[in-house]
Each structure stands twice: as structure tokens, then as C-alpha cells.
Amino acid sequence: MSYATHLVSLYGLPVYSFPGPDARTDDLPDADGFAWRITSDVHDSDEAWTAAFARFCAAVDTTRVRALIVGPWQEAYDTDPTVVVDALVGARDRFPALRALFVGDMESEECEISWINQTDVTPLLTAYPALEELGVRGGSGLEFPAVSHGALRKLVIETGGLGAEVVRGVGGSDLPALDHLDLWLGTPDYGGDSEITDLEPILSGARLPHLRHLALRNSEMQDAVAAAVASAPVVARLEVLDLSMGILTDEGAAALLGGQPLTHLKKLDLHHHYLTEPLQDRLRQTLTGVELDLDRDDADEDTEDDGTVWRYVAVGE
Template identity: 45%
Template sequence: MSYVHHVAQFHGLPAFTFPPYADPTDLPDAGAVAWRLHCGPYSSDEEYESYWGRFTESVDLGGIRALVFGSPWYDGEGGSGLHELIDLAPRFTGLEALFLGDLEDEEAMISTIALDDLAELLETFPGLRELAVRGGDGLRFPVTGHEGLRVLRVESGGLPPAAAAQIAAASLPSLERLELWLGDEDYGGGTTAEDLAPLLAGTGKPALRHLGLQNGPHQDELAAALASAPVVRRLSSLSLSMGTLGDGGAEALLTGQSLGHLRELDLSHHFLSEDMMLRIWTELEPQGVRVDLTARNEEEDERFPELGTGPNRYVAVSE
């Protein structure tokens, strides 16, 4: 199962790729779609300066609500950043949502999609409501606060722990949904519960209703921390999917604070025993909690026998 694919819908709008070379006379209304900018990874394709110029001349920038950036802005080799967008910020008066790094596996490994410091971007667009980024290499989030952001999603095969800690510490009073793909240590990840302490304590994000700490190699540790974390009490949905959750972490969740107030608990892609899966269903489903336990995995006793690693688990998305 691939978790990394091109955006088909974003910010409640269908994605529409602005066509390279094509006559731009027959285009949708500016606010009716999420505009995807992608002009191909090959030298024979239109250069991005020409592509960007045609886009800004053909579309009412003030009416655009959502933008999705693919190649070459983010292409696994550093991309060109978002300087063009920031420079034209006074014209993007209606911009509410940004997706950075919309590339599939065939275009760039997720661990090589280079990101950057997002502070200038968020400062430039105080009206931004949704921000999604794919990648992680070089990501920094030294943002003390942003009043308007409601959704933040980071899809990564290796989210730098320092960036995760910055996100956890940021004051985001309007944030309702936070999803972090933490990723493998071998690809720059390895975030621990200690890195996320302000988030788990429930500080700085009073409106948070959905929390996803996903694709992590330390899911049992995170589950144990969430078992008593104040932030859980205000959530309506929680996800520990795509990671290495085992019976120990599930036991901590079930014996910790009540989860009966949750509408959804997503534990898909896990390493739970069948007995533990049955126990989770038996205890939580009668309380009205919809539990996702799909994609069960078995520990591979000799995944890398030459390294002597022994039994191990793995995240869903790494390289």
C-alpha cells in the first residue's frame, strides 16, 4: 500500500494542474479548485520561470484559495523554494491553504524532498488556514505563533526531531487538526515523547480536536505518554497509525485515562497480537469509539540477519 501519492483534493477543493505550454484560456474559476503547479522533472519540460509567469498572468491570483506545489519547487534536489510566492504575496489576498512537496515515489523519495524554514511563509500569510508539507530534509518551524492556522500536516519519512519539538512548542490557538509523520531514525526522524512534551501537556493549542502522531518508530513510548497526557481529554480523534505500535503500547492506552470520549482511534499498520486486537475492540467499540486496526504486520525475525538485528518492526513510510 502506498501512502504517498499526488493530491487529488485539498482544502475541500479538487486539485487542478495548471497545464504546461497549453493555451490557458479555458481555466476554472480561481477559487473553484486547488491549483497544482507542476511542470515536470525533465529538462525537456517547460522551465519553471516561464510556467510560473504564465500562471500568474492567466489566473486571478486574488481569487485563489489553495495552492499545491510539486516539481521543480520541490524535487528531491532542493527545489527552488517559495520565494516567488512570497514576493507576490500582496496579490494572493485570498490564499487560505498551501501544500508543499506534492511528489510521488516515482518522482522523488520522500526522505529527499527538501524543505526549509517555514517561519517567513507563515509570517507572510497570516490568513493561512491550512498548511501541508511533504518531505522533512531541512525542515524548520521556528514559529512562536500563528493566529489563523487550523490544519497542519507534515508527511515525512524522517521528520527532524528539532522541527517536531518546534511544532509542539508553537502557539497555534486556532489549530484543530495536527498530523505528524515522524519517520525512521535512519532518514532523519526519531522524535520521542520528550520532544513533544508541550503538545502532550495541552499547551498552546486549545482548539485541537484531532491529533495524529503517525509513522513513528517509538509508538509504544508515545502510547504510554498519551495514556496520561492532558491533550487527549479534548480530542475527538487520535491516530497512532503507520507505525510500530505493539501490545505494550496498546496495554498502556487501555489502562490509562478513558478513551471513551473519542469518536475515532486509528491504529492501522500495527504489530498487535490478535488477542490484543480483540481486547481493544471489546473495550472501546461498545463505548462508541470507531477503531481502525487494519494492516496488521508481523515482526520480521530476520529482516536484516547479516546485521544481527533480530526481531524488529518498521514504519509504513521511510525512504
């Protein structure tokens, strides 16, 4: 469960955490040199996220800010960030240079990924038509109705379980500039109820003409995803294909190798997998010019007395 860690960079900028209410703010770094992380200080203060954001707006030249990170809001396991989204939308005229947003940057001790309550995040895209990167962590209550956005280049949704409605919303969106899409599909235990048919609009690539990096990962149905990807039209234009962090077995990898050629890829990422050594060797021999990540990481499995084998995605809680 170590994947959901604090961001160290966003939009190519190092992260700087805006100080708490008792700290000095007269010696802050350049506004455009960092991705600013704003958080409720849930351990040492009762300050709400919106209050911290108000202090930030008063202390920093927001017209130069290029990247914002929303850290914990109070009781994220019980409260969705609607007031956070509303605050960001309401401040849109103060952030003309904003190009990247990430909502829900929390580690497990702050809130387990599948306990993070989310909300409809698409008002952020409407409010910031020049936004190039949007990231979200947490799938509980997350909404993403189909939207049109001409500037978005990167969309990342990290969850222990991604709802089918969200997958369909992403697939139904018109995102002509998107070149990087990363969806953590998760498991049904944590709300990941999407099926392969929900992925078809994404795999067709019809609304994603510039997609070059596709990640469909952390999935309990990783074999079925791999089989669908094997014949997906979008794959021919990809540079990076990422099917990592899930329950990928020889069945899925064999289907992937039996589909369209993948030799044009720059990278195929399958880390955290359940492949046998012979299948890994087939991948290496077939894709000699492709960077392969076949690290097993912590992909352990349990076998019960009756022979039942349990395998696990990398991030569930």
C-alpha cells in the first residue's frame, strides 16, 4: 500500500508546502517556482482548508502560481471537498497562470486512499480552461461527467476502486490535447465496478487523438484489460503502455503478445504482476527494443488449504 505517497513534484515543479497558521509567511519562495501544497493542519490545528487557502491567497502572488496541490481537508474520510472545489472555482480570476491541479494528496496515515471522499471535479476544468494537468486521489463519491476541454494534456485518477460512471465520463469527454491518461481501476471491494465495455471509448481513441501514454492499472480485472488492449485501436499511437499494479497473469500477458505488435512502444510497464518466468522471457524476447518493467514489487499471493489462490492489486485501501 506504499504507492499513495505525497507528491514530490507537479507540472515539473518541486512541491512546497504552504506553512501553517502559526508560521511566518514573509520569506516565502518565488510563486512560480514551486507546486504549492495547501492543507488543513489536521494534527496541530483546527484550521479549515478554505482558511488555509485564504491565507495563501493573501501571502502569495497568485497571478504567478502555476501549480496547486490540495492536501488533506478536515475529516476527508467523512467529508467531501465540495467547499474546496468551490473555493478554487471562486478564485479562478486570481490564478491566470495556473496550469496544474491535484486534489487529494494524502498518505495513508492522513486518510487511506479508498476512504478519501471526493466530489465532482469537472467544475475545475470549466473554471480553468487553460489547465493542462489534473490529478485526483480517492474514488469514493468521485464524479466526472463527460466534459470538453481543449488544453488538458494529463489526467490522473488514483483510486482503490474507480466507479464505472467515472470511467464512462472520462471516455465520453472530448479532450483533444490529452497525451497522458492514468486510471487506477481498483477492485469491487472499494467501488471499482467498471467493466471492459466501459473502457471501449478510451481504447478506441476516437476522442483522444493525441494520446501517447495510457495507464489502466491497479486492476483486479487486469487480464481482461490486457486482452482488450491487445486489439485496441489507440495502442498503435502510444509510446507508453502501463498495465501495472494489478492482477496480471500469464493469461493476460499471452493475450497481449497475441494481439497487435507492440514493438513501436518506448515502454511497457507491467510491474507488480503475477507472471511466470517463461512468460516474462517471452516478453523480453518479443519486445527487444522496448523498455520493460517486470519488477514484481510486493505482488504476493496466498494459497488456502483447498487450493484457492488469492492475488492482490497494489493499492486497495
